[in-house]
Amino acid sequence: MAAKKHPIFDTATTLGKLVAFLGISTICGVLVAGLMVPAVALAGGTATSSISFFDDLPDEMKFETPALSSKILAADGSVMATFYDQNRTEVPLDSISPFMQDAIVAVEDSRFYEHGGIDTRGLMRAVTSMAKGGGRQGASTITQQYVSNVINQTYAANGELEKVKQGDGKGVGDKVREIKLAIAVDKQLSKEEILQGYLNWVFFANNNYGIEAAASFYFSAHAKDLTLPQAALLAGVVNRPSYYDPVVNPENALSRRNMVLDHMLDQGMIDAKQHADAVKAEIGLKVQSNRNGCTTAVRAEYFCQYVSNLILNDVNYGKTVEDRQKLLLQGGLTITTTLEPGLQDAAQAQFENFTPAGNNPDEVGQSLVTVQPGSGKILAMAQNTKLIAPEGQYNSDYNFNVDRIDVNGNSLGGAGGFDVGSTIKPFTFAEWLNSGHRINEVVNASVRKYPIGFQWTNTCGSTTGVYDDNAGDGSKDLQNAENNFYQRLTAREGLYNSLNTATFATAAQLDMCNIQKMMSATGIHLGGDPNQPYSVEYVSSLLGSGEVAPLTMASAFATFASGGVHCDPIALVSVTNIKGDKFPVPGANCKQTVKPEVAAGVNSVLQEVLVRGSGYQIPLQYPAAAKTGTTNNSEQTWTTGYTRGLATSSWVGNIVKSESSNGKLIANQRLDYVDGATYAGKAWQGYMNQVAGFFDVGAFTPPPASMVNPPVTIAPKPADAPKPATKESGTPKSDDKKKD
Numbered sequence: 226m227a228a229k230k231h232p233i234f235d236t237a238t239t240l241g242k243l244v245a246f247l248g249i250s251t252i253c254g255v256l257v258a259g260l261m262v263p264a265v266a267l268a269g270g271t272a273t274s275s276i277s278f279f280d281d282l283p284d285e286m287k288f289e290t291p292a293l294s295s296k297i298l299a300a301d302g303s304v305m306a307t308f309y310d311q312n313r314t315e316v317p318l319d320s321i322s323p324f325m326q327d328a329i330v331a332v333e334d335s336r337f338y339e340h341g342g343i344d345t346r347g348l349m350r351a352v353t354s355m356a357k358g359g360g361r362q363g364a365s366t367i368t369q370q371y372v373s374n375v376i377n378q379t380y381a382a383n384g385e386l387e388k389v390k391q392g393d394g395k396g397v398g399d400k401v402r403e404i405k406l407a408i409a410v411d412k413q414l415s416k417e418e419i420l421q422g423y424l425n426w427v428f429f430a431n432n433n434y435g436i437e438a439a440a441s442f443y444f445s446a447h448a449k450d451l452t453l454p455q456a457a458l459l460a461g462v463v464n465r466p467s468y469y470d471p472v473v474n475p476e477n478a479l480s481r482r483n484m485v486l487d488h489m490l491d492q493g494m495i496d497a498k499q500h501a502d503a504v505k506a507e508i509g510l511k512v513q514s515n516r517n518g519c520t521t522a523v524r525a526e527y528f529c530q531y532v533s534n535l536i537l538n539d540v541n542y543g544k545t546v547e548d549r550q551k552l553l554l555q556g557g558l559t560i561t562t563t564l565e566p567g568l569q570d571a572a573q574a575q576f577e578n579f580t581p582a583g584n585n586p587d588e589v590g591q592s593l594v595t596v597q598p599g600s601g602k603i604l605a606m607a608q609n610t611k612l613i614a615p616e617g618q619y620n621s622d623y624n625f626n627v628d629r630i631d632v633n634g635n636s637l638g639g640a641g642g643f644d645v646g647s648t649i650k651p652f653t654f655a656e657w658l659n660s661g662h663r664i665n666e667v668v669n670a671s672v673r674k675y676p677i678g679f680q681w682t683n684t685c686g687s688t689t690g691v692y693d694d695n696a697g698d699g700s701k702d703l704q705n706a707e708n709n710f711y712q713r714l715t716a717r718e719g720l721y722n723s724l725n726t727a728t729f730a731t732a733a734q735l736d737m738c739n740i741q742k743m744m745s746a747t748g749i750h751l752g753g754d755p756n757q758p759y760s761v762e763y764v765s766s767l768l769g770s771g772e773v774a775p776l777t778m779a780s781a782f783a784t785f786a787s788g789g790v791h792c793d794p795i796a797l798v799s800v801t802n803i804k805g806d807k808f809p810v811p812g813a814n815c816k817q818t819v820k821p822e823v824a825a826g827v828n829s830v831l832q833e834v835l836v837r838g839s840g841y842q843i844p845l846q847y848p849a850a851a852k853t854g855t856t857n858n859s860e861q862t863w864t865t866g867y868t869r870g871l872a873t874s875s876w877v878g879n880i881v882k883s884e885s886s887n888g889k890l891i892a893n894q895r896l897d898y899v900d901g902a903t904y905a906g907k908a909w910q911g912y913m914n915q916v917a918g919f920f921d922v923g924a925f926t927p928p929p930a931s932m933v934n935p936p937v938t939i940a941p942k943p944a945d946a947p948k949p950a951t952k953e954s955g956t957p958k959s960d961d962k963k964k965d
Contacts, residue, residue: 288375291315291426291434292382293557293803297522297532299564300604300798306522306529310382310554312515313434314441315803318421321436322451326420327495328460331488334367337420342368342411343404368407371423376403378426378434382555424448429459430466432515443471445513453499454506457485471508479508520612525569527624528606530638532562532796538635541809542800557803562796563602568595571915572607575908579877579892580609582618587889590880591904592625593912594775595873597920598783601792601813603776604871625876626775628752639774642752643861643878646769646854646901647723647839648778649744649759651785651827653767654720655819656743657731658826664933665715668730673703673711675729681764685738689763703729720830721838723853728767737761746818747781748791749773769854775874778865783872785827785850788926789819826928831866840864840902843910847922851909853901858885862899864906868913870920875909 294309318326330337336344344366365373373391380388390399410419429439436448439459444451451459461481462469471478483504490500516522519529536542536553543549552558572593576582580591592608606626614620622638629641658664681688691701705711705724719727732740744759751757752774759771776794784791792813800808831850834840839853843864851866861878877899878886886899896903 288422289379290557290803291375291378292555294438295553295556295558295560297529297560297562299524299562299566299569300602301566302561303523303566305524305562305564306519306526307516308533308553309517311378311434312432312438312442312517313425314437315425315435315557316437316448318417318424320447320449321421321424322449322456324453324456325424325436325448325451325459327489328453328456328485329424329463330367330420331492331494332460332485333370333463335488335492337367338416340366340411342366342407342409365403366407367423368411368419369403371419371426372403372406372410374423374426374428378428382551427463428466429462430470431472438515441513442515443510443512445511453495454482454486454503455509457489457503458482458508461485471510472512475508475510482508524566524573525564525606526612527608527626527638528562528564528569528603528796530612531606531624531627532560534631534635534637535796535811536560536800538631538633538637539811558808559799559801561798561800563597563604563798564606564796565604567919568605568916569607572605572912575912576607576609578911579904579908580619582609582611582614584893585609585619585890587891588619588880589877589886589889589891590621590625591877591908592775593873593875593908594626594779595871595916596776596779596783596792596794598787598867598869598872599790599792599815601780601783601795601815603794603796605873606776621880623880625880626874628750628755628774628777630754632755639752640880642772642774642777643876643882644769644856645771645773645778646856646861646863648852648854648863648865648901649749649767649769649771649773650720650723650728651831651852652744652747652749652781653728653732653735653740654716654830655747655785655823655827656735656740657716658823658928658932659743659820660735660739662716662731662734663931664717664826664830664928667713668716668719668727668734669713670705670719670724670727670730671711671713672730673726674701675703675733675764679733681733681737682735683737683761685741686762688737688761691763691765717830717833721833723834723839725768729764732764732767737764740767743819744781746791747784748793749777749781752777769856775863775865775876778863779872779874782852782865782867782874784819785824785831786867786869786872786925787824788821789817789824790815791818821926822929822932825926826932828925829928829933832925835866839900840866840906843902843906845910845913845917847914847917848924849913849917850925851906853906855900859887859899860885862886862901862903862905864901864909866909866913868917868920868922869925870922871913871917873909873913875905875912877905877908 291313292311293313293315294307296304297306299305334344377389377391380386425435428434431442433439433442436459440446440448440451443459444455458471458478461478461484468474469478469481486500486503489495490497519526519533522529533553537546537549543552572595575593576591580589590609593605594603595605596602597604608625610619610621612620612622623640624638625640627637627639629637629639631637675690677690679690681690691703703726705726710722710724711726714727716727716731741758741761749759751759752772759773760766780794792815795811795813797810800810828850831852832848834851835844835849840851847868849866849868851864854863860882861876863874863876865874867873877891887897888895891904
């Protein structure tokens with residue numbers, strides 16, 4: 226035999242010593258003495274040296290936690306997604322069916338409770354057969370198999386696949402080491418602990434490790450609930466997992482199951498009636514396919530992706546990306562999130578009314594994301610694509626709702642936001658109130674041109690106006706969507722009617738630096754880089770020529786809903802491992818960043834958007850506020866709005882950011898003009914009417930009278946003569962490219 230090197234000992238030399246050792250053991254008792262007692266003094270130098278060699282082998286076995294599956298849970302505790310290298314859920318012995326415990330002992334190691342880690346009778350039989358030139362015979366006890374599984378699966382989990390040895394791939398040296406370790410383990414652990422460990426480590430085919438994973442996969446059951454025929458079937462699989470796999474080879478599995486039942490009957494574990502009934506039983510598989518990763522998530526696959534990126538990007542979960550990846554795939558984490566399944570399902574269902582998966586030939590993007598005011602919890606994050614879609618359906622690797630990267634430059638998988646259009650206007654209005662102006666103060670919305678020399682105040686930088694190189698005086702003719710609004714009117718009217726000229730008229734009296742600070746106070750930043758504030762370098766940005774992620778917009782509007790308290794959006798509630806150790810999770814960092822009276826003033830006007838303004842056709846049945854937004858040529862359309870209990874951003878638009886939504890197939894029709902209320906607004910309305918009632922829908926606190934001055938009474942919209950829909954004023958075309 227050619228010698229093979231082993232890291233601990235030379236296989237060929239070991240074989241000689243083992244044969245010499247066994248050869249002098251003329252009776253089983255001597256063999257037991259040699260294997261069980263350190264440095265037994267036997268007659269003959271060869272025997273003594275062989276036993277000394279055996280005694281010198283390592284006998285320490287490290288039973289680290291096996292590679293365990295991690296689970297992402299929704300807020301109600303339901304499993305959304307599972308991550309694993311080895312699909313395994315560890316369970317205690319009292320959570321494993323007694324039938325399963327008996328079945329595995331009956332077929333794999335009938336003298337398990339009698340021997341000291343190795344079965345000397347089986348070992349002698351195997352050695353005798355090999356000495357006579359026969360093939361290898363199985364002599365491994367459950368304890369030896371446990372040792373072998375721990376060694377091999379630990380190597381595999383650590384990526385050291387070249388060290389994994391099974392079956393005929395094991396040399397005699399490997400077997401000797403397993404024998405020594407098995408003896409040590411039997412002294413170290415009780416039989417119950419060994420059986421529990423074995424049943425949690427052993428492989429059952431189809432990437433199922435341990436009895437809990439196998440019971441779930443084959444029978445959609447827990448290990449504790451396995452019946453006698455089910456237990457016997459699974460006990461039979463471990464001998465040759467592929468050959469006895471009941472999914473692929475049901476006849477082989479059935480034959481093996483009945484053999485296990487025979488052994489159980491012979492060993493008095495079951496009676497004749499139990500045996501007869503079990504033998505007659507059908508296999509009765511109820512396969513529950515394994516899910517691994519976000520592409521197979523039960524729901525909210527992009528939220529799942531977002532959560533997994535939060536883990537992989539955070540040094541609290543490991544020093545390196547590789548460490549964090551290993552923890553996620555092997556650490557048995559329980560990741561409890563903020564996602565509410567009811568809201569998520571309601572949001573996802575909305576897309577069937579607009580951009581259904583089976584009828585979206587123009588690949589229009591759509592998303593809904595909800596944040597809870599006052600807590601920052603992300604309650605829903607939905608979009609109309611899949612990470613891996615069936616052929617012919619729209620799929621996207623990008624999460625439409627989130628930033629491209631986090632503050633450290635790590636990928637979040639996001640699209641990086643979209644031009645927000647007029648949904649940005651409330652923040653200029655908020656600074657209008659914050660700086661001492663009043664809700665009903667009159668502004669001159671008839672001004673359509675700001676000359677090249679006009680000085681926009683910006684105490685922390687500079688702001689350039691809106692210019693047209695083709696105009697005689699260089700100034701841009703500022704456009705509103707409706708011609709009858711070029712007049713003096715209140716700041717309130719300017720906002721709820723979404724007038725570009727009114728926004729510029731208010732901004733002309735403010736410090737652009739403070740407008741930017743107001744945006745930052747509510748959490749607004751650029752979706753391509755969260756370290757970059759929303760730019761006011763060009764005044765056109767006040768009309769929405771900046772790319773912001775829907776999650777950021779929902780969070781910013783939630784600041785108004787909560788009376789000026791801003792909370793960072795959070796997705797994680799807790800992260801624990803199998804031992805119960807808790808990992809730190811990001812906090813919402815809730816702070817009063819906007820004056821309560823300013824938030825109340827914004828709320829009072831944005832409520833009118835849904836009554837008589839640009840969103841009058843999408844009211845809610847509850848007190849609510851919102852702002853619609855549409856970019857030039859309707860590339861991106863938005864409605865972001867809120868009740869006291871929920872803030873939701875609804876977006877319909879294009880990943881190819883130069884494409885218009887006009888004329889595209891949406892809601893089974895093609896319209897010449899699409900604005901923020903048309904589809905994004907309708908989706909927001911339908912969704913919020915369905916779910917808002919489960920949260921706070923109380924009335925908003927009104928602003929102080931001094932902020933409203935002079936008070937006005939606005940008559941309700943006539944029921945018989947509704948006002949025509951107000952089109953959104955878009956970003957001046959000449960500044961479309963000025964988004965740096």
